[in-house]
Amino acid sequence: MIEIRINSVERKRIEALHKEYTKKVIAGRLEKILGDKTGVQNKGKVLYFLQELFGYTERDREKQLVYFCISDELEKIIGIFEKRFFDSFGFQFRDAKNEEQKATAEDIAYILNRIFYYDGFNAGSRIAGQDGEKHVWNRHRYVVATKVKVCPYCNRQYITSYESKDGTEKTTADVDHYYPQSAYPYLQMNIYNMIPSCNICNSKTKGSKDERHLNPYKDSSDSLLFEVLLDNIDMMYSSEIERIAVNSRGNPKAIASNEVFKLDEIYQAHIEDVKRLFFHIKEYEAFKEDYYMKTMGLDMGNIFSLWFDFLNDSPLEKPLVKLKRDVFKQLETYCGIYK
Numbered sequence: 001m002i003e004i005r006i007n008s009v010e011r012k013r014i015e016a017l018h019k020e021y022t023k024k025v026i027a028g029r030l031e032k033i034l035g036d037k038t039g040v041q042n043k044g045k046v047l048y049f050l051q052e053l054f055g056y057t058e059r060d061r062e063k064q065l066v067y068f069c070i071s072d073e074l075e076k077i078i079g080i081f082e083k084r085f086f087d088s089f090g091f092q093f094r095d096a097k098n099e100e101q102k103a104t105a106e107d108i109a110y111i112l113n114r115i116f117y118y119d120g121f122n123a124g125s126r127i128a129g130q131d132g133e134k135h136v137w138n139r140h141r142y143v144v145a146t147k148v149k150v151c152p153y154c155n156r157q158y159i160t161s162y163e164s165k166d167g168t169e170k171t172t173a174d175v176d177h178y179y180p181q182s183a184y185p186y187l188q189m190n191i192y193n194m195i196p197s198c199n200i201c202n203s204k205t206k207g208s209k210d211e212r213h214l215n216p217y218k219d220s221s222d223s224l225l226f227e228v229l230l231d232n233i234d235m236m237y238s239s240e241i242e243r244i245a246v247n248s249r250g251n252p253k254a255i256a257s258n259e260v261f262k263l264d265e266i267y268q269a270h271i272e273d274v275k276r277l278f279f280h281i282k283e284y285e286a287f288k289e290d291y292y293m294k295t296m297g298l299d300m301g302n303i304f305s306l307w308f309d310f311l312n313d314s315p316l317e318k319p320l321v322k323l324k325r326d327v328f329k330q331l332e333t334y335c336g337i338y339k
């Protein structure tokens with residue numbers, strides 16, 4: 001898992017655009033539903049709940065919706081929702097026991113999906129930016145704004161945004177809802193619950209699993225480390241490295257990341273990259289004896305930056321950077337490689 005760090009200027013810009021979208025689009029949907037007298041079961045109770053949750057005046061509701069969509073206090077939002085839901089209906093939203101409770105939870109989920117309506121964010125809307133100009137704000141623009149170019153969950157797949165010939169915006173990125181939409185429908189439009197990711201991590205491995213794995217917006221990239229198992233330094237010079245191990249460092253979220261995204265399994269496909277890294281370290285050590293420098297006219301610094309270029313790369317821009325860095329760091333302590 002790679003931590004996504006957005007600088008404060010860009011973060012403010014994203015939050016401002018998303019705030020405008022929430023006020024213009026999402027708040028409008030809530031008001032429409034509150035004013036609509038048809039089409040909702042148990043209307044009285046649902047209306048009461050929506051007002052308890054979001055507020056009794058239009059202004060309060062707008063403010064609360066903005067909080068639900070741009071705050072990074074996801075656990076706090078969950079706490080607010082669950083308390084209001086329990087107070088209104090007498091059971092936990094995610095723990096409906098009988099048919100009646102299930103029907104109520106489904107009604108509420110249906111209403112929340114209509115209000116937040118993540119699918120509508122694909123097309124987005126034109127909204128006013130801080131510069132006074134109108135900007136298109138949609139899923140594509142959001143992914144571009146995060147500057148994430150490689151999946152933060154696996155660090156294997158590129159996610160690329162581009163404009164097609166007809167001018168429509170395309171992205172090969174999925175957006176993973178850290179807290180899945182099905183269990184937390186009120187967080188489906190929260191920007192810090194939307195993690196740009198590859199399709200394999202989002203759909204094939206994670207699916208709708210509700211696990212507290214590492215969160216790229218909250219957790220450090222070092223929460224989980226790739227390593228090779230070495231009994232002694234001699235192993236480094238043999239070609240017997242057979243397995244890349246995932247060290248979860250006893251962190252339950254890292255253990256969950258490893259399980260949800262199948263890191264331990266999929267990373268075995270990259271054993272050759274690790275062997276090449278070993279080879280380069282070994283050769284680099286030999287070059288200290290200088291015959292290669294003389295023959296090629298290269299200096300050690302050049303060779304170092306050529307072979308160990310990943311030390312300067314961002315793992316959010318290039319695949320496998322984390323694997324190479326972690327293993328390099330591990331070996332550094334074994335063989336004391338230096339520039």
Ligand SMILES: [Zn+2]
Pocket residue numbers: 151152153154155156157197198199200201202
């Ligand atoms: Zn991925």
